[in-house]
Each structure stands twice: as C-alpha cells, then as structure tokens.
Amino acid sequence: MAVRLVRAPLLESARLHPRIVGGHDAIAGQFPQVGALLQEGRPHCTATLIAPDTLLTAAHCVYERDVKRLSFATGLNAWKPEGSAAVKAVRFPKGELGFEYDDKSLKDDIAIVKLDGKLSGIVSTAKLHTGAPAMSEVLDNKMALTFVGSGYQLVENSPADVGVKRFVPIPISELDATTFKYDMPGLNTCQGDSGGPAMLVLDQGGKKEWVVAGVTSGGDLACLHYGRNTRVDRYLGWIEAET
DSSP, X not given: OOOOOEEOOOTTSOOSSOSOBTOEEOOTTSSTTEEEEEETTEEEEEEEEEETTEEEEOGGGTTTOOGGGEEEEESSBTTSOSEEEEEEEEEOOBSGGGOBOBTTTTBTOOXXXXXXXXXXXXXXXXXXXXXXXXXXXXXXXXXXXXXXXXOOEEETTEEESXXXXXXXXXXXXXXXXXXXXXXXXTOBOOXXXXXXXXXXXXXXXXXXXXXXXXXXXXXXTTSSSOEEEEESGGGHHXXXXXX
C-alpha cells in the first residue's frame, strides 16, 4: 500500500479533521510563545517565538509566499491577539550546511521568520531542544511530546474556531535522521497546525522547562493515521546561523 506524504495542514486545504485532533483548547498562560502565522490577516499556519524578533515555523508555510502579506499574532485567539507584528523576511534551507528544502517531498521543512520589530506583551521566548535527552531516548521511553497549533474545525463544511490555540500530547513512534513520526489513534495535528512546535518538557532542578523538539510538517490526507515533524536538534547549526 502506497503512503503519500502531503504538504501539511494549511488553512486552504480542509480535510476531515481540520485542527489538532483529540486535543484541548489552551488556557491563559499556556505556551505564550506560540502563535498564529497570518496571511492577509487570516490564520494560515502556526509559529513559535524563539527570539524577540524571530519565529520558527515550517518552510512550506512561507515558501513562495509574499512576505508583505504575512504577520504574526500571539494569544489564545488569533482574531483577538495579545501581540502582533508584521513579517520582514523569511529564510528556509537553500543548501546551507547540506540542508535544502524540497516543496514536493517536504525535505528539510523548517524556516526562520524575522519580524518587523519586537512583539508587545511577550516576556520570554521558547528554548530549542539541544539533543538532551536524545530523541532516541524520547522514543524508547515513550515520552509524550506536546503538539501546539492554531488549527480550526468545520461546522456545516465551513471553518470555525479559526486561529484558536490548541494542544495535544502524543508519543512519537518512529525516528529518522531529520524527522520523527507519531501515529496514536485519535490524536494528531492537522490543518492550521503546520509550523507549530512539538514541545518536550524537561525537569530542571525541580522546575519544568518546555523546549521545542519539532516543527509540524506533514501527515496523511485525512489527519487520521499519522503526522510527521522536522527535528529541531538536527538543525541547530542552521537555525543559529540564520538568527
């Protein structure tokens, strides 16, 4: 049986479960660095603030997009943002350090977005997973990652709750050199969640710390069987060079 890797969850491509599947709405104070990437003022993808003027997202969210039409909004609902900023520039792998984004296969599906100024209302930025614990250990110990996105649902075949931040914990099931896969029944990422983070919670001296371990990239057409993320630990050198 052939399995097709598809360009993941954009707002334009509604499927059966067009937002994080089996998840929960975020509440005040949860994942404040995660917000909606907007195109012409409408939620388009998800992104994570990793520096005061820098976002991490998926390359397919910005590839061949008009930067002037993109912006970023934080908060629980993209239509009622707590902070917002226009996008100044986007960067995705073009051969640097051996990485080059392919829009058909979604290879090296990761991107940096530079904002036109700092966001108001944000006092911290998300940290990146540096490889400890190793992703192989995360897989072997069945540690759940928390996937965050600004997807939407369908009501009478029309999008509703567009831009509402949601999250769902899912253990990963497969690991390769640059991606990881998850396929827990009833739990998944979907339309609008592309570019959003997979967060790993670490215990730092009794204090919980969330780090970004993955960027939502692709999955099956119906968002029912599996999803795939780009591994952040494999792109740290590229991310540092671009920020």
